[in-house]
Amino acid sequence: MTDNVRQVLHRVFGYRDFIGQQEAVIEHTVAGGDSLVLMPTGGGKSLCYQIPAIVRDGVGVVVSPLIALMRDQVEDLRQTGVRAACLNSTLTYREVLETESAVEAGRLDLLYVAPERLLGERTLQLLSRTRLALFAIDEAHCVSQWGHDFRPEYLQLSALPELFPEVPRIALTATADEPTRREIVDRLSLRDTPLFVSGFDRPNIRYHVVPKNNARAQLRRFLEGHGGDAGIVYCLSRRKVDQTAEWLQGIGVNALPYHAGLDGAIRQRHQDRFVREDGIVIVATIAFGMGIDKPDVRFVAHLDLPKSIEAYYQETGRAGRDGGPADAWMVYGLQEVVTLRSMVDNSEAGEARKRLEVRKLDAMLGYCELATCRRRTLLGYFGETHVQDCGNCDNCLTPVAVWNATEASQKAMSCVSRTGQRFGAAYLTDVLRGRDSERVRRFAHDRLPTFGVGADLDAWQWRSVFRQLVARGLLSVEMERYGSIRLTDASRPVLCGEAEVHMRLDARPVAPRRKRKPREALPPPDPGTWDEALWEALRKRRTELAKAQSVPPYVIFHDATLREMVARRPRTRENFAGLVGVGETKLRRYADDFLAVIAAHEAGGDRSKPGPHP
Numbered sequence: 001m002t003d004n005v006r007q008v009l010h011r012v013f014g015y016r017d018f019i020g021q022q023e024a025v026i027e028h029t030v031a032g033g034d035s036l037v038l039m040p041t042g043g044g045k046s047l048c049y050q051i052p053a054i055v056r057d058g059v060g061v062v063v064s065p066l067i068a069l070m071r072d073q074v075e076d077l078r079q080t081g082v083r084a085a086c087l088n089s090t091l092t093y094r095e096v097l098e099t100e101s102a103v104e105a106g107r108l109d110l111l112y113v114a115p116e117r118l119l120g121e122r123t124l125q126l127l128s129r130t131r132l133a134l135f136a137i138d139e140a141h142c143v144s145q146w147g148h149d150f151r152p153e154y155l156q157l158s159a160l161p162e163l164f165p166e167v168p169r170i171a172l173t174a175t176a177d178e179p180t181r182r183e184i185v186d187r188l189s190l191r192d193t194p195l196f197v198s199g200f201d202r203p204n205i206r207y208h209v210v211p212k213n214n215a216r217a218q219l220r221r222f223l224e225g226h227g228g229d230a231g232i233v234y235c236l237s238r239r240k241v242d243q244t245a246e247w248l249q250g251i252g253v254n255a256l257p258y259h260a261g262l263d264g265a266i267r268q269r270h271q272d273r274f275v276r277e278d279g280i281v282i283v284a285t286i287a288f289g290m291g292i293d294k295p296d297v298r299f300v301a302h303l304d305l306p307k308s309i310e311a312y313y314q315e316t317g318r319a320g321r322d323g324g325p326a327d328a329w330m331v332y333g334l335q336e337v338v339t340l341r342s343m344v345d346n347s348e349a350g351e352a353r354k355r356l357e358v359r360k361l362d363a364m365l366g367y368c369e370l371a372t373c374r375r376r377t378l379l380g381y382f383g384e385t386h387v388q389d390c391g392n393c394d395n396c397l398t399p400v401a402v403w404n405a406t407e408a409s410q411k412a413m414s415c416v417s418r419t420g421q422r423f424g425a426a427y428l429t430d431v432l433r434g435r436d437s438e439r440v441r442r443f444a445h446d447r448l449p450t451f452g453v454g455a456d457l458d459a460w461q462w463r464s465v466f467r468q469l470v471a472r473g474l475l476s477v478e479m480e481r482y483g484s485i486r487l488t489d490a491s492r493p494v495l496c497g498e499a500e501v502h503m504r505l506d507a508r509p510v511a512p513r514r515k516r517k518p519r520e521a522l523p524p525p526d527p528g529t530w531d532e533a534l535w536e537a538l539r540k541r542r543t544e545l546a547k548a549q550s551v552p553p554y555v556i557f558h559d560a561t562l563r564e565m566v567a568r569r570p571r572t573r574e575n576f577a578g579l580v581g582v583g584e585t586k587l588r589r590y591a592d593d594f595l596a597v598i599a600a601h602e603a604g605g606d607r608s609k610p611g612p613h614p
Ligand code: ADP
Pocket: 015, 016, 017, 018, 019, 022, 039, 040, 041, 042, 043, 044, 045, 046, 047, 293, 295, 321, 322, 558
């Protein structure tokens, strides 16, 4: 069996080896077992059910909530030579009939189905007449009511074990927290099934969190290091999405908005362009991205805080699926903390749910305020212990100093108290720094003992102090009262000198312009073999081939395969077959096209312009 499975890996997919837990999952599934597979986004979940579906008799049914992506997934498989089709509401009646007859005739390896479609009478009838290899439930966390992506139609999937008791079920997700796991196992009746947890680490993603000063200027500087790259910018509100996209277009970034308020056709068009064209930046609410399979997203930027670490990890995980270097970048400030806290407070949810949300938000804020390795904390949250610092997050790359902010905290708290717990951080800072303003005089706050006691810190530092105090619950902010800051129960021990407060010493916002980052997660660029002109010529050919078939370029070949073409310069079909990502079908379809590009390039002798490695 092992041989058979490996053969499919080489012959069909053109990969050299399995990654992570793939082989274990595949063997278990081929043998007919159920399982729950937890792998980070980009961890290679698809092969876990695709190979068993090919190897086992019958068709493998894949349940996915993302019907917009099904066509691309199916196209990707067909390009690879796998017999795949989908059933969802976007098909014409004719296409439905074609797919159904392919299923009945046993002419398919994989069938992608939307959950509501799967449990419709017609599909159930069809499947009951058909030999089934397995059920793969993708994005399985959608079944969890506690999770962050609950989909009611997923609840009905609990009927599967009764209707098809003998067909193995494999549930896959990238969301790892314990309650969600338990709920998946429960609802899909995955009792006594092994849990395959892959390392959650995404070593190629570099994490940065920067205190907000001027978010747009900061984003702009960040994007300078990503010219021509595809990326995602997340914002909390639709309005902010629209405004940010417009502003980015104005400064020459190829940006497109995406949120639930846009017309469906426009949304679809923007998503398609993101997937199909090189170098598009999508500005989106969290409505965007679940299941986006685009492998070459080079950055994910958050202009607003996600509500939980799971959400953050899932959103940032959309970067760098191809293993190449990628950035997860986030800017955050006091305002974001206040907005999220008040969203939780004002939500209609019950008390238990609210407490859970507050806990999740606190964990997220704790992550933002870390002065130590971010990756270690993230992975720790998912139950993985790493003893070494990662060397690839902002805190590892530029260690952060910690200072004893007990006295500053006491001054801040006493200022809050003496001004009547009615003012926001900016005004409190004025009082602390002894700023002589009309407003200060009107309230006679220039006569308070705290007036001017904080002149040793500047406004930027005070902003950092207030943000960190609120993030830790040592102060609170009331949204209804225009962001006025109040004391909390936790303030008292600090005020009385019973508790110390240590804080990050935030770097000043006047950071020097960053140099282009070294991209060490790639195989080191070999200046002797790297050839920018050839790379561009290969990309151009790929785009032409993709356009001609209306498919995304990565469906033809991933960047990794093109990179190998540049480095190894295959001249024969035999050499070509040895490239990663080249299986039998792609060899037959595309070898000649790309070999011709390489040959023409060599004949032209155009090796004059060696450029940076992508
Ligand atoms: P997930 O669904 O877990 O987010 P995918 O299944 O889409 O991840 O795989 C992520 C990327 O890794 C894809 O580009 C895929 O082609 C690649 N990949 C998966 N398995 C292997 C492997 N064994 N060898 C090389 N690349 C792989």
